[in-house]
Amino acid sequence: MTFALVDGNNFYASVEAIFQIALRGKPLVVLSNNDGCAIARSAEAKALGIKMGQPAHELRGLVRSHGLLMRSANFTLYGDMSARVLAILRDASPRVEPYSIDESFIDLSGVRDRIGFAKELRDRIRRWTGVPNCIGIGPTKTLAKAANKLAKRGPGVVDLTDTAARSAGLADFAVGDVWGVGPRWEAKLNALGIETAAALRDASPELIVGRFGVVLARTQRELQGYPCAGIEPTEPDRQQIMVSRSFGERVTDHAAVAEALATFAARATEKLRNGGLTAGAVWIFANSDVFRPELPQHHPSRAVTLPRPTMDTRGVLQAVSLLFRGFLRDGYAYKRAGVALLDLARPERLQPDMFRSAVAGDPALMATLDAINRRFGRGTAEFAATGWRTNPVWAMRQRNVSPRYTTRWAELPSVAC
DNA sequence: TCTGGGGTCCTAGGACCC
DNA sequence: TCTGGGGTCCTAGGACCC
Numbered sequence: 001m002t003f004a005l006v007d008g009n010n011f012y013a014s015v016e017a018i019f020q021i022a023l024r025g026k027p028l029v030v031l032s033n034n035d036g037c038a039i040a041r042s043a044e045a046k047a048l049g050i051k052m053g054q055p056a057h058e059l060r061g062l063v064r065s066h067g068l069l070m071r072s073a074n075f076t077l078y079g080d081m082s083a084r085v086l087a088i089l090r091d092a093s094p095r096v097e098p099y100s101i102d103e104s105f106i107d108l109s110g111v112r113d114r115i116g117f118a119k120e121l122r123d124r125i126r127r128w129t130g131v132p133n134c135i136g137i138g139p140t141k142t143l144a145k146a147a148n149k150l151a152k153r154g155p156g157v158v159d160l161t162d163t164a165a166r167s168a169g170l171a172d173f174a175v176g177d178v179w180g181v182g183p184r185w186e187a188k189l190n191a192l193g194i195e196t197a198a199a200l201r202d203a204s205p206e207l208i209v210g211r212f213g214v215v216l217a218r219t220q221r222e223l224q225g226y227p228c229a230g231i232e233p234t235e236p237d238r239q240q241i242m243v244s245r246s247f248g249e250r251v252t253d254h255a256a257v258a259e260a261l262a263t264f265a266a267r268a269t270e271k272l273r274n275g276g277l278t279a280g281a282v283w284i285f286a287n288s289d290v291f292r293p294e295l296p297q298h299h300p301s302r303a304v305t306l307p308r309p310t311m312d313t314r315g316v317l318q319a320v321s322l323l324f325r326g327f328l329r330d331g332y333a334y335k336r337a338g339v340a341l342l343d344l345a346r347p348e349r350l351q352p353d354m355f356r357s358a359v360a361g362d363p364a365l366m367a368t369l370d371a372i373n374r375r376f377g378r379g380t381a382e383f384a385a386t387g388w389r390t391n392p393v394w395a396m397r398q399r400n401v402s403p404r405y406t407t408r409w410a411e412l413p414s415v416a417c
Numbered sequence: 418t419c420t421g422g423g424g425t426c427c428t429a430g431g432a433c434c435c
Numbered sequence: 436t437c438t439g440g441g442g443t444c445c446t447a448g449g450a451c452c453c
Contacts, residue, residue, distance in 0.1 A: 032421035039421065057419035073421085100453045182451050215427065215451075242423065291420055338422090 001227055002108040002137065002161060003144040004118060006089060006125070008082075009132040009152065011102035012040035015081045016071050018130035019405045019413050028069045031056055034246050034397050035072055072398035078102075080406045084129045092121050097231045105141060107231045118157040137161060141229055142222035145179040146170065146197060163225075170223065173197040180219040185212060197223055237344065238275055243268040244338020247394035250289055254328045257286060257337055258321070259387035260394045264339040265320045266386055269313040270373075272341055273366055278309035278350065278359055280343030282319040286328060289335040298332040303342070309350055312361025313369075316341070317385050337394075 008014060012030040017023040027044040031037065037055045038045075048066055050059065062068040082101045089096045095107035111117050118135040125133050136148025137159040143166065150169055151158040160166045176186035178197050188211070194200050200208075201223040209217040218228040243264040251257055261284055272279055285301035302323045306315065320339060328334065350358035372381045382388040403411035 034421075035419090037420050053420075055420045060419095103453080180451065184450065213427065213450090239425080244422065246421070 001230065002111065002114065002139060003141050003227075003231070004093075004106050004108045004114075005099075005136045005141070005144040005148045006085075006104050006106060006121070007134055007136075007148050007152075008085065008102035009134060010040055010042055010046075011082075011131070012073065012078055013042040013045070014130075014132050015078050016074075016402055017042070018081070019077075020402065023069060023071075026069055027062070027066055028071065029059065030071050030073055031400075033073060034248060035070075035399055036246065039073065070400060072401035074402050074404065076404045076407055077402065080404075081129060081131060084406075085125055085131055085133075088121075088125055088128060092124075095231045095233050097233055098235070105144065105231055108137060114159050114161065115157055118159075122156060138166075139225050140222040140227045142179050142219055143225065146173060146177075146223075149173070149177055166225070167198065170197040170201060175200050178219065178223070180215065185216065188212070237277060237346065239344060240340055240342050241268050241271050241275075241277075241279075241344065242338060242340040243271070244285075244336065244340075245394075245396060246336045247334070248397040249393060250333035250335050251394050252333045253393065256387075256393050257328060257334055258324050259385070259390075259392060260337050261286075261320050261324065261339055262317055262383065262385035263387070263392075264337070265316050266313050266383055268339050268341050269311065269316045270370065272344070273311050273370060275344075276346065277344045278311045278347050279306065279316065279341035280309045280345065281305045281341075282316055282323065283340040283342055284320055284323050284327070284338070286334050286337040288332050296332050298329055298334075300327055300329075302327065305343070306360070308353070308356070308360035309343070309345060309347070309358065310360040311347070311363065312366055313383060315361050317383060321385070 013028050016028065016030060025044065026042065027048050028042040029038040029045050029050060030040040032039045035056055037053050038050055038059065041050050045068065048062055048068065056070065059068060059070065063070070078101060086096070086098055086104060089104050089106055093106040093108070097105040099105055108114055108117065114137050118137060122133055122135050125131055134148055134151035135157045136144045136146065136151050138144040138147045139161055143160045146169065147158040147160040158169070160169050173196055175181055175189050175194055175196055176183065178200060181189065189200065194203055200220055203220065205217060205220065208220050222228050245264065247260070281303055283301065283303040287299050288297045289295055304319050304323055306319060310316065347359045352358040369381055373379070405411055405413045
C-alpha cells in the first residue's frame with residue numbers, strides 16, 4: 001500500500017491570509033475561543049518564538065515591538081475552506097480519509113509517478129483554494145506523517161517509500177516528532193537512549209511492548225514499513241458528543257449557567273442528528289476558574305441515563321434541567337461548563353419496546369427545526385431555555401474575528417477595481 | 418485583566434458471575 | 436507446606452491526536 005498525507009501549512013493562519021492580503025508575510029496568530037491563547041501561527045510568528053498554546057496576554061509585547069497581528073478563531077470559515085480542499089482530494093483519489101480539519105490521508109496505491117502526482121495535486125490545491133500545503137508519502141500512515149513533516153522543512157513533497165530514502169529521513173528525525181509519541185513517551189524513550197525515529201524502529205520489540213504497550217508497538221511496526229492501519233473512507237460513528245466553552249467572564253448567576261448549558265445541549269443534539277444518532281445518556285459539568293487557585297473552587301459534574309434514547313432536543317433539555325437542580329453552589333464563580341451526550345447509537349439498532357418505539361421524541365419536528373435553521377441561519381428557531389437572542393454574560397470574547405467570507409452572503413469579500 | 422475544545426484507545430483493578 | 440479457574444462489565448486514569 002502507499003499512503004499520502006496532505007496537510008495544510010499553518011492552516012488557520014493561512015486561511016486568514018487568503019482573504020486578507022495585508023496579513024500575508026506578516027507574523028500572525030489565530031487565537032482560541034475567548035481570545036485565550038495561540039492555536040495557529042504563521043511562519044513569521046513561529047520565527048518570533050511564539051509557542052503553540054501560548055497565552056495571548058504574553059504576546060502583547062510582540063504586537064508593539066514586532067507588529068504581531070492577532071485574529072479570533074473563525075471556525076465557520078476554516079471548516080468551509082477545509083471542505084473545498086477535501087473536494088479536490090476526492091476528485092484526485094478514490095479513497096480519501098479526512099483526519100482533521102487540515103489533514104487527509106489518501107490512497108496512492110498504483111500510482112507510478114508518486115512525486116509527480118503529489119506535486120501536481122499540491123499545486124492544484126494551492127491554485128484552486130489558496131491553501132498552502134505539503135504532501136508526505138510512505139508505505140504506512142506513520143511514515144506518511146513523518147514524510148509530511150520532512151516536506152514542511154522545505155521540499156513540499158517527500159516520499160519515504162524507498163528504504164534508502166527512509167533510512168536517511170528517519171536518522172535525524174526526533175522520536176518526539178513521530179506520530180503517536182507524545183511528551184511523556186518521548187521523555188521515557190529518551191531515558192532509554194532512544195532519541196530518533198530510526199532508533200525506535202530498531203529497538204527491541206519486547207522492550208517497546210513491555211514498557212509502553214501495544215499502541216507504541218504498532219507505531220514501531222509502522223516505522224519498519226508494515227502497515228497496521230488502512231485508509232478508512234467512512235467515518236465511524238461517534239461514541240460521544242461534547243459541547244463545552246469557557247465563558248468570557250466569571251459567572252455567579254446560576255440562571256445564566258443554566259442558559260449556557262441549555263445552549264450547549266441544543267447544539268450537541270443538533271450534531272447528534274447530523275450524525276443520524278440517538279443519545280442514551282446526558283452528562284453535564286461546570287468549573288470555577290482553574291487559573292485562579294486563590295478563588296474558591298467547585299467542579300461539579302453529573303450524569304443521567306435517559307428513560308429511552310432520543311434525538312429530540314426537548315428530552316435532552318429536560319434531562320439537563322433535572323441534573324441542574326442543586327448543581328451549583330452559592331459563593332462560587334463559574335468560568336466553564338459543558339454538556340456531553342453519551343451511549344450514542346443508530347436508532348435502527350436499538351431494541352424496541354413492547355408498547356412503544358425504541359426512540360423517544362419527534363424526529364419530524366426536529367427535522368423541521370434543523371431545516372429552518374439550515375435555511376435561515378443558526379438561531380432562527382431555538383428553545384427558550386437557551387435564553388434565545390439575549391446577550392448572555394457567559395458569551396465568548398472575540399475581539400477580532402474575520403468575516404465568514406465563504407458562507408454568508410452579507411460577508412462576501414469585495415474586490416476594489 | 419489574561420491560559421481552547423474537541424476526540425480516541427488501552428490498561429488495570431474492582432465487583433460480580435458460575 | 437497447602438487456598439481454582441474461568442469469565443463479564445464498569446470505571447478511572449493515562450496516554451495519545453488535532
